[in-house]
Amino acid sequence: MRFQVIDTQMRRIVVLMPAVKAELRKINDSSQGGAWLFDLGCGNGSVAASITKEGWEVSGVDPSSEGISAAAKTYPDLHLKEGSAYDDLVSLYGRFPVVLSLEVVEHVYAPREYARTLFDLVEPGGTAIISTPYHGYLKNLAMAVTGKMDKHFTALWDHGHIKFWSIPTLxxxxxxxGFNDIRFVRVGRVPPLAQxxxxxAQKPKP
Incomplete structure (x- = not known):
C-alpha cells in the first residue's frame, strides 16, 4: 500500500526537520519574507502541520489518496489535496515564495517533469527546498563492505525508491x-555517510 511508503518517509523526515526549519527561518528573516509555502508531496500532512506552527501558510498535494485522507482527518484546517508533480499545479494553485518537497524525488519516474513542475511553482526570486537519501562514494563503499547494498537498493519495496541521487546528479x-545558487546540507550521521x-535552490529573478 502506498500509505506504507508515506509512513516510512515520515520516519526519515523526523531527521530532516531541524535543518529544514532552519532554512525556512533564514528565508523568513531575509528580504524574501515568504509566508506562503507549497508542499509538493505532502504525505499525511505532518510536515505541513509542523511548519504552520512557525507562521507559514501551507498548501500542498500528494498522489496518495490514503495519505490525503489521513491528513484531512488529522489536520482538517490544512489545504492539502490529492495531486502530483505530473499535474498542472501552477494553474490550480499559483506560485509560491517557497516550495518544499521532502523525500519525493527518489520515487518519481520522470524526474525532469518533476523538476519542471517544481520550478514553475516557485516565484521568481523564490526558493525550492528538496530532500532525498544521500548517496556518495564513501557511503556506497561502506554499504558494499558491510554487505548492506541489497537491503539499501532493494527491489522488493512496493512503491519504493527508484532513483538514487548524489549531489552531482541532483x-x-x-x-x-532553471534553478541556480544550489547548495546542499547533509543530515543524519557524519556528512560522508549522511542519511x-x-x-x-533559487529561481532567478527576471
Missing part, C-alpha cells in the same frame, strides 16, 4: 530545470 537536475541531503 544538482544537474535542478540546474537543467539524507537537502538541496536549497
Amino acid at each position: 544538482s544537474a537536475l535542478l540546474s537543467e530545470a 539524507s541531503m537537502i538541496a536549497i
Whole structure:
C-alpha cells in the first residue's frame, strides 16, 4: 500500500526537520519574507502541520489518496489535496515564495517533469527546498563492505525508491530545470555517510 511508503518517509523526515526549519527561518528573516509555502508531496500532512506552527501558510498535494485522507482527518484546517508533480499545479494553485518537497524525488519516474513542475511553482526570486537519501562514494563503499547494498537498493519495496541521487546528479537536475545558487546540507550521521541531503535552490529573478 502506498500509505506504507508515506509512513516510512515520515520516519526519515523526523531527521530532516531541524535543518529544514532552519532554512525556512533564514528565508523568513531575509528580504524574501515568504509566508506562503507549497508542499509538493505532502504525505499525511505532518510536515505541513509542523511548519504552520512557525507562521507559514501551507498548501500542498500528494498522489496518495490514503495519505490525503489521513491528513484531512488529522489536520482538517490544512489545504492539502490529492495531486502530483505530473499535474498542472501552477494553474490550480499559483506560485509560491517557497516550495518544499521532502523525500519525493527518489520515487518519481520522470524526474525532469518533476523538476519542471517544481520550478514553475516557485516565484521568481523564490526558493525550492528538496530532500532525498544521500548517496556518495564513501557511503556506497561502506554499504558494499558491510554487505548492506541489497537491503539499501532493494527491489522488493512496493512503491519504493527508484532513483538514487548524489549531489552531482541532483544538482544537474535542478540546474537543467532553471534553478541556480544550489547548495546542499547533509543530515543524519557524519556528512560522508549522511542519511539524507537537502538541496536549497533559487529561481532567478527576471
